[in-house]
Amino acid sequence: MHELSIMQSALDQVLEKARQAGASRVHAIRLRIGALSGVVPDALQFAFEALAAGTPAQGAQLLIEDVPARFWCAACSHEFEATRMFAECPDCHRPSAELRAGREMELTSLEVD
Numbered sequence: 203m204h205e206l207s208i209m210q211s212a213l214d215q216v217l218e219k220a221r222q223a224g225a226s227r228v229h230a231i232r233l234r235i236g237a238l239s240g241v242v243p244d245a246l247q248f249a250f251e252a253l254a255a256g257t258p259a260q261g262a263q264l265l266i267e268d269v270p271a272r273f274w275c276a277a278c279s280h281e282f283e284a285t286r287m288f289a290e291c292p293d294c295h296r297p298s299a300e301l302r303a304g305r306e307m308e309l310t311s312l313e314v315d
């Protein structure tokens with residue numbers, strides 16, 4: 203499962219940051235997930251619960267922020283949102299493959315104590 207390895211690397215970062223902060227518990231973890239990242243949020247939640255068991259992050263709240271995909275149309279110089287990997291500009295109807303956002307998967311913040 204794709205989400206398991208993604209979650210493992212996110213969790214490694216979380217635990218490392220918690221350790222640096224001298225924290226014993228992680229309360230909440232916020233992640234930004236792009237609409238085209240290929241990550242299924244429910245699967246990520248499931249992976250998190252399995253991987254965090256027995257670590258200071260066990261029982262932490264996983265908050266997922268969805269980032270919509272945004273493409274750039276070079277012909278009309280504007281950015282538009284889409285939900286698919288190949289999108290058509292709403293103005294000139296040319297296809298655009300210039301993805302500006304939507305593939306991210308990053309840790310944005312952490313609450314620990």
Ligand SMILES: [Zn+2]
Binds near residue numbers: 276277278279294
């Ligand atoms: Zn266009």
